[in-house]
Amino acid sequence: MKTLRQALVITRKDLRAELRTKETLNAAVSFSISVLLLFSFALDPTPDQTMEIGGGVLWMIFLFAGTLVFNRSFARELPNDCLDALIASPASSAAIFLGKCFAGFSMMLIVEVLSLPVFGLFFGGRIMDHPFHLIITLLLSTWSVTIMGTTFSALTVNLRLRELMLPVLVYPMLLPAMLAAFKLLTTLVGGQPIGDEDMQWLRVLFGFNLIFTSLALALADSILVN
Amino acid sequence: MTPAVNIEGVWKYYGDFPALRNINLKAAPGDCIALLGRNGAGKTTLLRIAAGLSRPARGTVAINGGIGWLGHGIGVYEELSAYENLVVFGQLHGVADPKKTAHAWLERTSLDRVADALVREFSRGMRQRLAVARAFLHSPQVVLFDEPFTSLDDRAIALLQSLFGEAIAQGRTVIMSTHQLREAMELATHVALIQRGAMVHFGPRTSEMLADPGYLYRTFGEA
Numbered sequence: 001m002k003t004l005r006q007a008l009v010i011t012r013k014d015l016r017a018e019l020r021t022k023e024t025l026n027a028a029v030s031f032s033i034s035v036l037l038l039f040s041f042a043l044d045p046t047p048d049q050t051m052e053i054g055g056g057v058l059w060m061i062f063l064f065a066g067t068l069v070f071n072r073s074f075a076r077e078l079p080n081d082c083l084d085a086l087i088a089s090p091a092s093s094a095a096i097f098l099g100k101c102f103a104g105f106s107m108m109l110i111v112e113v114l115s116l117p118v119f120g121l122f123f124g125g126r127i128m129d130h131p132f133h134l135i136i137t138l139l140l141s142t143w144s145v146t147i148m149g150t151t152f153s154a155l156t157v158n159l160r161l162r163e164l165m166l167p168v169l170v171y172p173m174l175l176p177a178m179l180a181a182f183k184l185l186t187t188l189v190g191g192q193p194i195g196d197e198d199m200q201w202l203r204v205l206f207g208f209n210l211i212f213t214s215l216a217l218a219l220a221d222s223i224l225v226n
Numbered sequence: 227m228t229p230a231v232n233i234e235g236v237w238k239y240y241g242d243f244p245a246l247r248n249i250n251l252k253a254a255p256g257d258c259i260a261l262l263g264r265n266g267a268g269k270t271t272l273l274r275i276a277a278g279l280s281r282p283a284r285g286t287v288a289i290n291g292g293i294g295w296l297g298h299g300i301g302v303y304e305e306l307s308a309y310e311n312l313v314v315f316g317q318l319h320g321v322a323d324p325k326k327t328a329h330a331w332l333e334r335t336s337l338d339r340v341a342d343a344l345v346r347e348f349s350r351g352m353r354q355r356l357a358v359a360r361a362f363l364h365s366p367q368v369v370l371f372d373e374p375f376t377s378l379d380d381r382a383i384a385l386l387q388s389l390f391g392e393a394i395a396q397g398r399t400v401i402m403s404t405h406q407l408r409e410a411m412e413l414a415t416h417v418a419l420i421q422r423g424a425m426v427h428f429g430p431r432t433s434e435m436l437a438d439p440g441y442l443y444r445t446f447g448e449a
Contacts, residue, residue: 009318084299088277088295
């Protein structure tokens with residue numbers, strides 16, 4: 001409970017700072033919407049094409065927007081050496097890490113919620129036909145990006161080229177989760193519910209999240225303390 | 227008596243370069259240790275290891291109680307107000323009433339009039355005072371400050387000296403690295419001199435050191 005309480009203090013602090021500056025959200029939301037528009041104009045998809053590629057396009061955009069969000073996750077702590085003050089506090093490394101995850105997760109969800117209507121408008125598709133399935137898919141796949149994005153944000157925070165390194169490191173690691181998210185979103189964009197044959201992809205996302213969340217929390221101290 | 231700080235056989239390497247070589251240091255409650263040495267001697271590395279921000283290659287560090295840390299960075303957030311910063315750190319440190327404590331420290335550091343202003347609008351001196359409040363607000367048993375007097379104005383130096391004096395009188399332990407020998411000698415109960423990663427002197431602060439701060443370097447240091 002103490003870890004969770006400390007994590008929520010860090011989450012609230014990050015979200016308050018972000019809502020004040022909007023530097024990450026403005027960039028991620030405008031990037032997401034711009035790329036959706038660009039894809040729409042470039043591909044001009046028919047309804048059939050939307051069913052085939054819509055899920056992939058949507059998730060790729062969320063993933064790229066996520067890079068913008070998670071690049072800032074630990075970089076936010078660099079001015080004034082705030083990360084040192086956090087580590088020197090009684091907050092455990094796991095609490096600091098979880099706090100960062102929750103903040104990044106919330107920002108990603110904001111980007112997704114604002115982008116979905118734009119996707120519906122320009123691509124059509126029937127992604128809202130099964131809202132509960134969509135919510136489950138987005139929550140699980142967004143957490144996959146969150147856990148990898150936050151882990152590598154912490155690992156690369158002191159690198160000069162961290163903005164370049166983050167996607168290079170995160171995307172290959174996310175392959176299983178990305179594949180599952182593509183498959184599930186493609187089903188949902190086609191107006192179909194997640195049936196028995198798609199359950200394996202939900203299990204992939206669940207297993208991926210379980211394994212990497214456990215690993216990240218176990219290694220948080222090694223990652224944060226040099 | 228259990229030492230407040232017990233550093234035993236600590237080594238630290240940056241690549242092949244030994245930044246710290248077999249450092250041993252014990253501090254009892256109520257001790258104030260001035261950590262002295264030239265630039266690059268290893269003072270900051272030692273303090274960072276003591277604060278848990280860096281791991282030693284060898285050796286152990288035991289701290290008995292909570293830590294108040296102030297390093298080269300002030301450790302407060304630019305996008306938050308002074309009050310919000312102190313509440314965040316009060317909550318993380320498990321202070322009983324973070325809001326009340328934040329107000330009390332803002333008053334103590336004469337920042338109460340700008341409590342709701344964002345830190346990015348603060349002058350350097352105001353930031354330093356807020357950083358001091360952030361480091362002290364949870365009444366830490368061990369205070370670790372890295373060059374705390376650097377670029378402080380006379381009012382901030384007086385505040386810091388009074389806070390250090392109070393902490394020592396209350397039986398808390400202060401370890402500070404500094405180049406300001408006169409200020410350090412006035413407060414210190416013990417003096418540690420580090421040269422090229424090794425501790426060449428550790429002992430009580432003597433009247434000779436107080437009268438002539440350069441005495442320490444001339445007696446124990448390299449030419």
